[in-house]
Amino acid sequence: MPSTLYSAAVDFGATSGRVILGSWSKNRLTLNEVHRFPNAFRTLDGHDYWDVGTLWHEAQTGLRAAIAALPRGAKLSSVGVDVWGVDFALVNDAGRLVFPVHAYRDARTQPGLKRLAHTRAALDRIYAATGIPNVFYNSSLQLEETVASCPALTDLATRCLFLPDYFNFLLSGRMENELTIASTTQLLDVHSTDWSGAALKHFRLPPQWFSKPILSGTRLGQVKNFPELAGVQVIAVPGHDTAAAYDAMPASPDGTDLFLSSGTWSLVGFESDKPVLGPDALAARISNERIGDGRYRPLTNVIGLWLLEGTMKDFATRPTNDQEWAALITAAEKLPAPAALLDVIDPAFTNPVSMKAAINAQLKRRKLAAPKNLAGYTRLICDSLGRGHADALRAFEKMAGKKFKRILIVGGGSKNRLLCQATANESGLPVVSFALEGTAVGNLASQLIALGAVKDLATFRRLLGQGLPQTVYGRKP
Ligand code: LFR
Numbered sequence: 001m002p003s004t005l006y007s008a009a010v011d012f013g014a015t016s017g018r019v020i021l022g023s024w025s026k027n028r029l030t031l032n033e034v035h036r037f038p039n040a041f042r043t044l045d046g047h048d049y050w051d052v053g054t055l056w057h058e059a060q061t062g063l064r065a066a067i068a069a070l071p072r073g074a075k076l077s078s079v080g081v082d083v084w085g086v087d088f089a090l091v092n093d094a095g096r097l098v099f100p101v102h103a104y105r106d107a108r109t110q111p112g113l114k115r116l117a118h119t120r121a122a123l124d125r126i127y128a129a130t131g132i133p134n135v136f137y138n139s140s141l142q143l144e145e146t147v148a149s150c151p152a153l154t155d156l157a158t159r160c161l162f163l164p165d166y167f168n169f170l171l172s173g174r175m176e177n178e179l180t181i182a183s184t185t186q187l188l189d190v191h192s193t194d195w196s197g198a199a200l201k202h203f204r205l206p207p208q209w210f211s212k213p214i215l216s217g218t219r220l221g222q223v224k225n226f227p228e229l230a231g232v233q234v235i236a237v238p239g240h241d242t243a244a245a246y247d248a249m250p251a252s253p254d255g256t257d258l259f260l261s262s263g264t265w266s267l268v269g270f271e272s273d274k275p276v277l278g279p280d281a282l283a284a285r286i287s288n289e290r291i292g293d294g295r296y297r298p299l300t301n302v303i304g305l306w307l308l309e310g311t312m313k314d315f316a317t318r319p320t321n322d323q324e325w326a327a328l329i330t331a332a333e334k335l336p337a338p339a340a341l342l343d344v345i346d347p348a349f350t351n352p353v354s355m356k357a358a359i360n361a362q363l364k365r366r367k368l369a370a371p372k373n374l375a376g377y378t379r380l381i382c383d384s385l386g387r388g389h390a391d392a393l394r395a396f397e398k399m400a401g402k403k404f405k406r407i408l409i410v411g412g413g414s415k416n417r418l419l420c421q422a423t424a425n426e427s428g429l430p431v432v433s434f435a436l437e438g439t440a441v442g443n444l445a446s447q448l449i450a451l452g453a454v455k456d457l458a459t460f461r462r463l464l465g466q467g468l469p470q471t472v473y474g475r476k477p
Contacts, residue, residue: 005453006076008066008232009443010059010167012083013241014103014264015039015309017055019062020437021069021076022444024453027463029444031437034069035062041103048106048351050087052097052163056170060226067228078447079171079223080237082244082439083163084264085184085289086139090146090157090209095169098156099146104137105351108149112141122202124282129198131190131275131288132183135301136350139185144203160209164239172220172234179213180243183290188213190275193294216243216292217450237446238292242267244442246297247457249408250434250465258393258404259299260423260431261438262413264306266385268392269299276399284395292446293457300395302388303344305413307381310355315374329418331375332382340368342384379418386422393427407431410438417473424473431473 004025011018019035037058041048059081067076090099102108116123116134123134132138143160147153161169162181169175182188182195187205189196195210216238223229238244245261246269261267275288276298289297312318319325342362352358359377360370371377389407397403407429413419414433424431441464448454454463 001453002075004074005448005451006070006074007444007447007451008063008076008079009237009440009447010062010079010081011241011244011437011440011443012055012059012081012163012167013039013439014041014084017058018437018440019059019066020440020444021066022440022447024444024448029441029448029464031440032069033437034065037062041105047108048103050101050103052089052101052166056167059167063226064228076229076232077451078233078235079229080235080443080447081164081167081171082237082239082241082443083167083181085181085240085242086137086142086162088139088143088160088162089166090153091159091161091166091169091175092156093158095175099150099153101163102142102146104142106142107351108145109136109138109141112144116141124279126186126199126202127282128277129190129196130186130188131277132186133282133285133287135285135287140187140199140203140205143205147204154206157209159211162239164236168220168234168236168239171223171226173224174220174234175211176218176220176236177211177213178218178236178239179215179294180290180292181239182210182213183288184240188290190277190288193290215294216446219450233451235447235450237443240289241439242299243289243292243297244440244446245410245438246271247292247442247445248410248436248438248464250461250468251408252406253458256403256405258396258407258429260389260407260409260413261411262409262416262419263304263411264309265304266302266389266413267299267304268302268389268396269297270396270400270402270404272296272298272400276396281399284399286395286399298396298400300392302385302392303349304385305416305419307342307344307349307355307359307385308378310352311359311377311381312374314354314356318374328375328378329416332379332418335375335379338371338380338383340366341387342380344384344388382416382418383422385419386424386426389423390426390428393429404429409433410436420471420473421476424475428475433471433473434468435471436468
């Protein structure tokens with residue numbers, strides 16, 4: 001094995017993506033962000049779609065940049081792709097797309113969502129079978145609607161590839177379903193690592209579209225049809241970005257840390273050998289997603305910085321660089337604490353035309369004044385998310401019968417002082433921020449383990465934690 005190993009992480013988020021060249025030398029990981037690009041879904045005639053052609057183009061541009069950034073004579077060993085959860089490509093045997101790729105915020109699942117919500121027995125059955133609550137973006141509801149609105153698809157499509165699976169196919173030519181992304185769908189059996197026959201039947205989906213999920217870390221072969229990357233291994237990393245981010249948590253091995261991956265969504269959860277199920281877990285919207293090795297990541301999806309990203313669109317002057325961001329956060333910190341916080345579970349925040357208007361409507365309904373400027377909205381949103389994180393913590397402590405000692409935060413929000421402080425204040429626990437691109441780091445960790453450079457995830461976390469800068473936020477009165 002060479003003394004320095006180079007791997008590339010392609011990390012697609014719902015609002016931005018990046019390609020990171022990781023180098024592993026003397027037990028230390030160094031990151032070089034070689035390409036970053038914005039991402040957004042597009043609306044056509046009332047429906048939301050991802051522009052997958054552009055995403056693939058950006059991945060290729062980033063991978064070329066990764067090759068160009070290698071020191072003279074060095075080789076890229078591997079590449080791995082992680083993507084947000086639930087969305088999928090329907091393809092035929094040749095891998096050709098037979099249906100456009102919808103974006104999960106498309107309102108087309110609303111009737112199915114309500115139908116399931118109002119059928120208590122089915123809701124309980126699906127939760128007991130899959131461990132995933134009834135949420136508007138579930139692949140189950142999306143696929144159910146897609147097949148019902150276009151029945152010919154059961155003849156046209158032969159495979160359902162979730163987005164990381166689809167990009168792995170474009171890179172390697174192999175069609176596989178990977179476990180962590182499969183666990184976001186509400187179609188995986190919560191007690192095994194295979195699909196749930198009951199869920200597939202309930203949502204009337206062809207079982208032959210899905211193959212038994214592979215564990216993350218599986219080698220898919222060499223890159224095909226992309227000459228610059230000839231000889232590079234494609235490794236199926238945790239395809240779900242949140243699973244990758246959780247892998248990157250420099251957690252204490254005793255299981256007393258609660259994890260917060262903070263970006264467009266706030267994903268609050270922990271690692272466990274068993275799922276958290278039952279009526280209380282369903283009511284608390286606990287998703288029993290999976291770790292790449294098959295264990296569980298019970299978590300709650302709090303709406304996250306989507307609230308702030310959306311609100312900013314309504315302000316002509318909004319931060320465009322780190323300095324302007326810092327000025328906005330400082331201005332928001334100086335404001336008095338809001339009189340009342342937002343109800344962050346409000347479904348009106350899912351995909352509004354104007355987020356600012358949706359926030360104002362909730363405040364008006366509750367006879368509360370709207371903030372005066374962007375700093376005011378930033379303060380209200382961060383404090384409200386802090387409360388949402390603390391509520392999730394309390395639900396987990398109650399249901400899993402555990403006491404957490406710290407909250408570890410990675411992702412974009414880990415750099416947001418206001419959000420970290422609000423989370424510490426509301427939860428009463430120290431919040432440890434690692435200002436780390438968690439998803440890319442977890443993606444790279446899986447590749448390094450598969451390549452044999454690191455023994456296992458526990459070892460990776462221990463090595464990563466050594467000397468990693470951290471900021472600890474304690475509760476402030
Ligand atoms: C975060 C994330 C969440 C998932 C949401 C929708 O990027 O993957 O974990 O619930 O996107 O897919």
